[in-house]
Amino acid sequence: MTPISLFWHRRDLRIEDNRGLAAALESGHPVLGFFCFDKTILDVLPEVDARVGFIHTELEGMARKYKSASSQLIARHGVPLEEIQSLRQDLQAAGYELRQIHTNRDYAPYPVARDGEVRAWCEQEGIGFHTHDDHVILPPEAVLKDDGTPYTVFTPYSRKWHKVLDAQDSDPLAEAVVALDGQGIRPFPEQELPSLSSMGFDEASADPSGWAAFEGRQPDADVLRRYAERRDTPSVVGTARMSLHLRFGTVSVRSQARLGFVHSDKWLTELIWREFYQAIVHHFPHSAKDAFRAKYDRIPWRHDDDHFAAWCEGKTGYPLVDAGMRELNATGFMHNRVRMVVASFLCKHLLLDWRLGERYFAEKLLDFELASNVGGWQWASGSGCDAAPYFRVFNPESQLKKFDPSGTYVRRWVPEWGTPAYPAPIVEHKFARQRAIDTYKAALTEA
Ligand SMILES: Cc1cc2nc3c(=O)[nH]c(=O)nc-3n(C[C@H](O)[C@H](O)[C@H](O)COP(=O)(O)OP(=O)(O)OC[C@H]3O[C@@H](n4cnc5c(N)ncnc54)[C@H](O)[C@@H]3O)c2cc1C
Secondary structure (H helix, E strand, O other), X not given: OEEEEEEXXXXXXXXXXXXXXXXXXXXXXXXXEEEXXXXXXXXXXXXXXXXXXXXXXXXXXXXXXXXXXXXXXXXXXXXXXXXXXHHHHHHHHOOEEXXXXXXXXXXXXXXXXXXXXXXXXXXXXXXXXXXXXOOOOOOHHHXXXXXXXXXXXXXXXXXXXXXXXXXXXXXXOOOOOOOOOOOEOOOOOOOXXXXXXXXXXXXXXXXXXXXXXXXXXXXXXXXXXXXXXXXXXXXXXXXXXXXXXXXXXXXXHHHHXXXXXXXXXXXXXXXXXXXXXXXXXXXXXXXHOOOOOHHHHHOOOOOOHHHXXXXXXXXXXXXXXXXXXXXXXXXXXXXXXXXXXXXHHHHHHOOOOXXXXXXXXXXXXXXXXXHHHHHHHHHHHOOOOOOOOOOOOOOHHHHHHHHOOOOHHHHHHOOOOOOOOOOOOOOOHXXXXXXXXXXXXXXXXXX
């Protein structure tokens, strides 16, 4: 039997600058690439889902790269542990012994549980299970307070992040060199990826126009240089549009941070926010579903299907909210400033549970990332670790005047704005603001 190592790709859909893959190649055994289309995640998605199409398209490109390096990428559809067990049997039948599995860590609750099961099975079978940190620059345990507890406020976390980075012996931003050529293995005759239709998805999911909002693979240097000045203007492309690529690891976060150090501290800070939220969901897994601050779960959210539908469809009568929701529905992207406004509007003006909005974003955002999404929603609803105070209620009209004064962004998405066809506001601002403040206050001051 020839001993081999498996490298299990998950949210790192690239070969280049991949920490875990580089480590697997140093294991001393030839390496086979592996990806599992995880039924647990995919079974709840709609038939046309551009994210699944994006993953499939990326895997096709990666499979070609593995092949041209005389190696192989095997993809299966099912439950990861079961697929790994069946792959091991297929490998044995072909004369290969699975000795090690390498993978990059994912810090959210479901992947942590999934990896725990795979690790337990590996231990039982005498297979080495090795995890690596690649999705973030500094993993959750690396940035702690001096007393060893996790940070729950961003600014001191960010200060410590820089301090820890500076104190590393080797450069944490260095590119991981992946020398696949000659070290891979091709145990099977050519195997196709599972087709989208065989997994219950429409082939239209793979239409690249579905992820056109994230066309580029590298941020424009000019966008980064002018980031601080233009990041809050939704009518221009003043942000990097890298979130889809960071989500699925089609770019390495180290390559992005290096650009941040060169061009924009402000932009680098956003990458650190991303790491902060990863750390929060890792250290406080309850926050993936419940309020980070438990007393916020006492708020008596309203139930109003009509108001929720108006919000989802972008028909609230508040132009910036409606433009944002229509941008999301049409493209799978929404500008960060507008995400803040629509989220605040749902939780405060409509007094609807932040989880409804979080779920809607999870369905629609191409860059959906549990940690950042929950973090953003809990920030807006006031229930998060480092959230806006509950009594600060964004005024959607003032936000419009400040961030889209010419109305360019709104008109792009709401062409009927200013005509009789545009709906009247579904709630009156002053009334809704006061209702939110009173309701929050009563719930939070309950004995
Ligand atoms: C309610 C709400 C929900 C959100 N949901 C998500 C989500 O599901 N996935 C997601 O990636 N981001 C989410 N964000 C954060 C942010 O809106 C997006 O990361 C950003 O709009 C992506 O566009 P960009 O790549 O052009 O960002 P840029 O401004 O160019 O920022 C660069 C990168 O930094 C990271 N980043 C930027 N802002 C944040 C932030 N506030 N929190 C965490 N990371 C950040 C992203 O990875 C982003 O790609 C959410 C924000 C809010 C307010």
